[in-house]
Amino acid sequence: RKEVEQDPGPFNVPEGATVAFNCTYSNSASQSFFWYRQDCRKEPKLLMSVYSSGNEDGRFTAQLNRASQYISLLIRDSKLSDSATYLCVVNGYNGAGSYQLTFGKGTKLSVIP
Amino acid sequence: GAVVSQHPSRVICKSGTSVKIECRSLDFQATTMFWYRQFPKKSLMLMATSNEGSKATYEQGVEKDKFLINHASLTLSTLTVTSAHPEDSSFYICSARDSLDETQYFGPGTRLLVL
Numbered sequence: 001r002k003e004v005e006q007d008p009g010p011f012n013v014p015e016g017a018t019v020a021f022n023c024t025y026s027n028s029a030s031q032s033f034f035w036y037r038q039d040c041r042k043e044p045k046l047l048m049s050v051y052s053s054g055n056e057d058g059r060f061t062a063q064l065n066r067a068s069q070y071i072s073l074l075i076r077d078s079k080l081s082d083s084a085t086y087l088c089v090v091n092g093y094n095g096a097g098s099y100q101l102t103f104g105k106g107t108k109l110s111v112i113p
Numbered sequence: 114g115a116v117v118s119q120h121p122s123r124v125i126c127k128s129g130t131s132v133k134i135e136c137r138s139l140d141f142q143a144t145t146m147f148w149y150r151q152f153p154k155k156s157l158m159l160m161a162t163s164n165e166g167s168k169a170t171y172e173q174g175v176e177k178d179k180f181l182i183n184h185a186s187l188t189l190s191t192l193t194v195t196s197a198h199p200e201d202s203s204f205y206i207c208s209a210r211d212s213l214d215e216t217q218y219f220g221p222g223t224r225l226l227v228l
Contacts (some may be wrong), residue, residue, distance in 0.1 A: 043206050043219040044157065087156070098162065098170075100147070101208075101217060105156040 003027060004104035007089050012110045017078050021107045023071040023088030029090035031099065033064055035073045038085045038106060047073075047086070078111045085109070116140060117209045119220035127195055127228055133193045134223045136207030142187040143209035147217070148180070151204045163190040187212070197227040 006023045011021050025033075033050040048055065050062040050071055061074040071088055088104035116139040126132055127185055161182055162170045166205040169182035181193040194201055198202075206222040 014155070041204075043222045045219070098145070098161065100159060102159075103157040 004088055004090050006104040006107050008080045008105055008107060010108040014112050016082060017075045017111075018074065019078060020075075020108060021073045021086055021088075021109075023073075023104055025069050025088075025090045026070070027090065027092045027102075028069060030069075030090045031055055032054055032091040033071050034089040034091070034101075035060075035062055035071075036087040036089050036103075038087055040085075041071055042085055044089075044103075066067075067085055075109075078109075080111050080113060082108055083111045116134075117207065117218045117220040119207055119223050121223060122221060123224040123226075125226045125228065128198055129196055129218045130152055131193055131195045132225060133191055134205055134207070134225075136190045136192070136209065136220050137213075138188045138209040138218070141209070141211045141213065141218075143190075144187060144212045145210045146184060146190040147208040147210070148182065148190075148192050149208065151206060151222075157206065196226065197225070201225065202227045203224045 007068050011019055036044040036048040037047045038044045048057050048062055050064045052064050054063045059076045063072045085106040085108045087106045090102050091099055094100045118137045118169050121134045138189045144165050148160045149157045150160050151157045159172050160175045163184040165184045165187050171177045179195055184190040204224050207220040208217050210217045
């Protein structure tokens with residue numbers, strides 16, 4: 001089973017639409033959770049952290065369900081500039097004395113005019 | 114926000130040569146830096162964890178003699194791809210963990226093409 005699993009998409013949505021991405025992770029001892037955004041041929045950039053209580057940043061809402069080991073990202077009122085690959089990232093103990101980030105393969109979003 | 118730089122941003126080299134990539138944290142100290150590799154349409158894969166003043170920890174399947182890592186200061190880690198081959202062509206991204214708050218910042222990446 002993959003450590004962090006995401007639907008690769010692509011999700012093609014019109015401007016203004018609401019779109020949701022899901023992610024599951026296998027390591028129940030994972031400590032912290034993030035959504036990163038990666039544009040084509042660029043490095044990943046932190047979009048937002050994900051907390052158990054759910055958190056919102058403008059048009060973006062992230063949710064975490066530790067019991068189900070499930071993370072989600074909701075984007076409302078999609079903009080053309082939201083087109084990117086969204087990476088689900090989990091920080092967990094690597095069994096060798098430290099914590100490390102594990103990345104999902106990403107979900108590709110294309111917002112269409 | 115914190116900035117991590119990488120140099121060079123892209124490099125083309127002949128098979129058999131060695132390539133050194135530098136990763137610098139510009140306004141914070143990083144006891145720990147990470148080196149990732151990303152092939153087209155694949156996820157970022159951690160290659161190794163670089164610790165200042167000690168040996169790097171390599172992930173399974175990553176040859177430590179081929180990918181030499183040196184973390185000589187709290188702001189600089191280098192990755193040297195020795196005797197590069199076409200299959201080493203990839204996007205190499207470093208990341209630095211701020212020693213104060215543990216936040217991890219990514220460099221802009223180095224695109225390596227081995228002919």
